[in-house]
Amino acid sequence: MCHDTTGTYKKAPTKAGWPDKGVDLKDVAEKVGHSSRRSCGRCHFNGGGGDAIKHADLAGNLLKPDPNCDIHMGGLDFSCTQCHTTMRHRIAGSSSSVAAVEGVVRCADCHSDRPHLGNSLLDHHLNMHCSTIDCNTCHSPVYAKCSPTKIWWDWSKAGDKNRKPKMIKLGNSKALPDYHVKKGEFKWGRAVKPDYAWFNGKTKRIILGDSVDMRADVIQLTSPVGLRADPSARITPFKIMKGMQAFDARHHTLLIPHLFPRDSKDTTAYWKNYDWDKSFADGMQAAKLPYSGEWQWKETWTYWRVEHEVMPASMALSCVQCHSSLGEEKTCNRCHQDNRHINFKELAHKTTDFTFLKDKRDDVEQLQHSSDYIDFKALGYKGDPIIYGGRFKKLPLGALPQG
Amino acid sequence: MKRQLFRFRAVIMLVVLFLLPSLSMAQNSDTSRTLFSQDLARLRAQEVVPMVDKVKVEGPIRRSQRLHATELSIKDAKTTYFLLDSPIIKAQEDHYAPVRFNHGQHAASSGDCSVCHHLRPVDNSSYSNHPETVRCSACHQQSFHPDYPERLGLKAAYHQNCIPCHKKQNAGPLTCRGCHLNNVPEHKQLVKLPEKPDPLQVTAECLRCHEDDANDLLHTAHWRWRGASLYTQDQSRQVDHGKGTTALNND
Numbered sequence: 001m002c003h004d005t006t007g008t009y010k011k012a013p014t015k016a017g018w019p020d021k022g023v024d025l026k027d028v029a030e031k032v033g034h035s036s037r038r039s040c041g042r043c044h045f046n047g048g049g050g051d052a053i054k055h056a057d058l059a060g061n062l063l064k065p066d067p068n069c070d071i072h073m074g075g076l077d078f079s080c081t082q083c084h085t086t087m088r089h090r091i092a093g094s095s096s097s098v099a100a101v102e103g104v105v106r107c108a109d110c111h112s113d114r115p116h117l118g119n120s121l122l123d124h125h126l127n128m129h130c131s132t133i134d135c136n137t138c139h140s141p142v143y144a145k146c147s148p149t150k151i152w153w154d155w156s157k158a159g160d161k162n163r164k165p166k167m168i169k170l171g172n173s174k175a176l177p178d179y180h181v182k183k184g185e186f187k188w189g190r191a192v193k194p195d196y197a198w199f200n201g202k203t204k205r206i207i208l209g210d211s212v213d214m215r216a217d218v219i220q221l222t223s224p225v226g227l228r229a230d231p232s233a234r235i236t237p238f239k240i241m242k243g244m245q246a247f248d249a250r251h252h253t254l255l256i257p258h259l260f261p262r263d264s265k266d267t268t269a270y271w272k273n274y275d276w277d278k279s280f281a282d283g284m285q286a287a288k289l290p291y292s293g294e295w296q297w298k299e300t301w302t303y304w305r306v307e308h309e310v311m312p313a314s315m316a317l318s319c320v321q322c323h324s325s326l327g328e329e330k331t332c333n334r335c336h337q338d339n340r341h342i343n344f345k346e347l348a349h350k351t352t353d354f355t356f357l358k359d360k361r362d363d364v365e366q367l368q369h370s371s372d373y374i375d376f377k378a379l380g381y382k383g384d385p386i387i388y389g390g391r392f393k394k395l396p397l398g399a400l401p402q403g
Numbered sequence: 404m405k406r407q408l409f410r411f412r413a414v415i416m417l418v419v420l421f422l423l424p425s426l427s428m429a430q431n432s433d434t435s436r437t438l439f440s441q442d443l444a445r446l447r448a449q450e451v452v453p454m455v456d457k458v459k460v461e462g463p464i465r466r467s468q469r470l471h472a473t474e475l476s477i478k479d480a481k482t483t484y485f486l487l488d489s490p491i492i493k494a495q496e497d498h499y500a501p502v503r504f505n506h507g508q509h510a511a512s513s514g515d516c517s518v519c520h521h522l523r524p525v526d527n528s529s530y531s532n533h534p535e536t537v538r539c540s541a542c543h544q545q546s547f548h549p550d551y552p553e554r555l556g557l558k559a560a561y562h563q564n565c566i567p568c569h570k571k572q573n574a575g576p577l578t579c580r581g582c583h584l585n586n587v588p589e590h591k592q593l594v595k596l597p598e599k600p601d602p603l604q605v606t607a608e609c610l611r612c613h614e615d616d617a618n619d620l621l622h623t624a625h626w627r628w629r630g631a632s633l634y635t636q637d638q639s640r641q642v643d644h645g646k647g648t649t650a651l652n653n654d
Contacts (some may be wrong), residue, residue, distance in 0.1 A: 002625075018602060033587045076484070076503070077441045085581070088619040099644035101632030102623065110505060112574070117511035143630050157532045204636045207649040221651055225636050256650050303554045377536075 001040065005033040005145040010042075037062055040080040047097070048182075052147040054097070056192070057140070057308040059147035067354050068144040071123055071312045083109070083395035096203055096222060096238070096305040104201075107135040121179055121336075122347065123362075134199070136306050137167070137374060138317040141305045141352065142191040142367070143239050147162040149171050152187035153243035154236075156297040159274045167365060171360040182271045184244075191361040194306050196374040198226035203303075211252035211288050214298070219247070221254070222302045225341060228380035245300045246280065250292035254300075258282035282340040290333075316354065319348045322372035325384040441486075448488040448501060454551070455491050455524040455542045475516055475535060483507030490556050500584040512574075519564055539564075550582040 001009055012020040019025065043064060046274050048054035071244030072078040083105050084093045092103025103307040105116070108130075115135070116126040127136075143149070148170045157163075158181065165177035170190035179185050202225040206212055212219045222251045226233030246255045261269035270279035277293065284291035326348045331338050354368045361367075370386070382388040461469070478482075486499035510516065527534045539560055546556025555563060562613040566634070569575045576582050596608055610617050626632035628647025632638045644650070 013414050025600050025602065026594075026598065028470070029596055029600075029605050029608065030591045031592045032594075034584065075440065082503070089616065089623050089625070090619075091623070091625065094634050098646055098650055099632035099635045099638065099641075100624040100646075101633050102630060104634075110508065110575075112512055115508075117483075117507050119476065201636050202639075205638070205644075206651060207638075207644060208651055209649070247460075369449060369564045 002035050003032045004028050004039055005031050005036070007038055009211040034079070035081060036079050044080075048150065052144060052149045054150065054241055054304065056143040056189075056304060057150040057306055059144075059149075061146040062308075066146060068311060068315065070309050072310060073308075075312065083266050094201070096224075096303055099203075099205060099207075111135070132234055134234045135236050136237050136310065137196065138398065139310050139313070140306050140308075141193070141311070141315070141317050141373070142357065142361075143194050143237070143309060144189055145191040145309060145322065145357060148176060148188045149189040149192075149239065150186050151189040151192065151239070151242060152185070153183070153241070154185040156184065156244045158182060158184035158270075159276075161274075168175075171362070173360075182275075191357045191364075191367075192239070193367065193370075193373070194235055195240050195302070195303075196235050196379060197224045198228055198230065198234040198379065199224035199236035199238075199305070200226040200230050202226075206254065208256075212247065212254070212298075213318055214247065214249075214252050214296070218299045218301050219254075220301045220303075222305055224305075229307075234235060235374060239304040239306060241302045241304055243300055244297045246276065246295040247298050248280075248284075248290075248292050249294035249296045251290055253289060255280045255291065255295055256283035256287045256289070256327055258286065315352060316356070318350050320354050321371060321373045322376075323348075323384050323386050326385045327371065443482075444484055444486040445488070445501070447482070448486040449490060451490055451544075452538065452541050454548075455537065457525040458522045458542065459525050461522065463517065463521065466521070466523075467515055468519045470515070470520075470535060473535065475533065477507060477510045479533060480506060480510055483548055487561065488538055491540055495545070495558075498583075498586060499615055500586060502582045518568075 001011070006028055009023050010020045012018060038373060041058070041060065044055065045051060045058050045060050045062065046053070047058070052059035062070060062073050067075035072083070076201055081091070084091050085103070085105075086092070087103070090102040093105050094101045094103075114127045114132060115130065116123040129200040142321070157179070160179075163179055163181070165179040167175035168188055169175045170180050170188060174190050176186075178187070203227055204220070204223050206219070206221045224236065224238065226236075246257070247253065248255055257270050257276065258268050259270050259279065261272040266272055268275075268282035271277065273279070276295065279291070280295060281291055329348070331340065331344050332342060351368050354364050357364045357367070374383060376383060376388075385391075424567070462505035483506050485504040486508050487500040487504050513519070516536055519539075522542070523535050524537060524541070540557050543555055543557040545639040548554060548556070548561060554560075562634045569577055593612070595607060596604065600608075620626050624645060627645070629643050629645030635641075635644065638644060
């Protein structure tokens with residue numbers, strides 16, 4: 001599986017890990033080699049049961065990526081292990097979705113903590129940003145740009161055999177269904193602007209058997225830990241996978257359904273019998289957890305950090321796209337001596353060229369001209385941190401906010 | 404010397420005839436490719452330049468001062484990404500995949516070109532974009548060169564420059580494998596399997612040589628589907644969370 005270079009090895013879906021009968025195992029063994037995007041991607045591109053379903057930034061397009069989709073894998077032909085370094089088969093990388101970890105991969109491992117090369121004042125400012133902003137906040141300003149990802153999955157709507165799926169087309173992607181009788185209702189997104197949150201590297205997780213607060217509007221199954229006041233937290237982009245899932249109405253635990261039929265005599269599997277009650281009873285018994293027989297559908301969110309799909313530097317967010325206050329300035333004189341030799345318009349007013357995305361989503365114009373791109377209010381500021389962040393006010397620099 | 408010059412000219416001719424047209428095409432179609440392309444780095448890695456005959460005698464401090472005075476900087480580097488895969492080393496041994504080298508990052512973090520470009524040729528002939536910063540292989544080629552016995556071979560030059568610095572800075576790759584991905588030997592002759600083997604026969608055949616690796620694998624998260632949850636709030640000392648145990652709908 002992991003060291004197959006032929007691309008022919010595959011598991012039989014019903015054989016619990018045994019290879020498919022049709023695989024020429026001798027040929028696979030004779031051509032064994034290093035892992036590759038293809039071998040890792042066989043599982044990791046398909047999280048959630050298909051291409052790019054849950055991981056917004058991992059999809060089959062990374063086998064032969066456009067450099068604009070992912071500069072590392074597309075422009076420089078990186079394999080996964082180039083960054084996810086291995087040591088005695090332990091593979092570095094801390095995922096948002098699964099707790100187990102065997103090492104951490106940081107952009108700074110290669111790019112250092114001062115990744116903006118050069119000695120100019122702009123490089124200095126950008127490097128200062130690195131202590132408070134994750135690289136991908138600017139360098140991957142949209143997720144799922146080259147393959148649509150599922151952003152909404154409503155299990156409560158499953159089981160309607162009469163409902164015909166509507167086919168959704170996002171830009172030039174192939175049409176995708178908004179419904180599957182086994183799985184429920186979906187929404188898809190492509191070249192989506194992420195949600196941003198303070199993140200200090202730790203994740204809060206609801207784990208199997210945890211009871212949750214059923215009064216909450218939304219149950220956050222995984223969420224980033226971090227606060228504006230936390231010096232180790234950085235503003236980080238996330239895809240939030242939203243959906244409806246069933247909770248035990250009495251025990252307040254997320255219910256585990258039994259989905260895939262064990263055999264032809266199976267009477268409890270949801271994908272055969274379409275009876276949630278039997279499916280939950282069986283699934284919870286298998287998980288050795290109590291099930292009261294009553295359930296309630298609740299909205300759930302899981303946060304998926306946007307880690308891959310780094311775009312070429314020329315497509316990073318520009319200054320004015322977050323700092324709307326710069327749009328009103330004409331020079332750098334808020335903090336620096338007035339120097340007319342600097343082309344302030346070019347430096348601060350220019351917006352990112354998103355024309356690459358024009359066949360990928362319909363409202364690229366809006367994205368291109370948005371100010372306050374990362375939504376400072378949601379991150380705990382009154383507005384643009386240049387005005388309201390507080391650091392500049394501590395020094396006798398610049399104009400104070402009006403009022 | 405003449406033979407080397409001839410070889411250099413031949414390489415230049417090849418570049419002019421075949422590569423330049425494709426370069427300009429790449430430039431037209433996609434600017435990011437021109438800057439970063441793996442293909443360009445691959446082509447560059449195959450070049451062999453004529454050996455520098457005489458180097459300028461200059462102490463390291465004097466050289467560092469002089470280079471600073473020229474205001475030579477990262478902005479002068481035309482290419483920031485190289486693959487190190489020289490035919491000079493490959494003529495002797497070929498065990499590893501090309502080494503990826505982020506020249507821009509190294510130049511920026513050292514801030515002093517003379518740290519690596521420790522000497523320069525006496526004359527200004529066109530060894531590189533800038534005669535102060537010729538490539539390593541302009542002076543370091545085959546080891547124990549009869550005409551230049553004082554010079555390290557290219558492989559030793561790389562190692563003696565890279566390894567002590569990475570150790571001292573405690574930065575970048577610190578192990579052999581951190582830079583060098585080994586070539587996998589052809590397994591066609593090594594693997595002994597009957598036609599249509601069953602899966603367990605294949606596993607046993609892999610283990611015949613790779614038992615240690617297999618034992619390593621048994622302790623990993625990919626095999627056990629659980630592991631240390633260092634970065635999960637309030638669970639940082641647990642070692643049993645994962646898809647195999649407690650994860651909820653997390654693929």
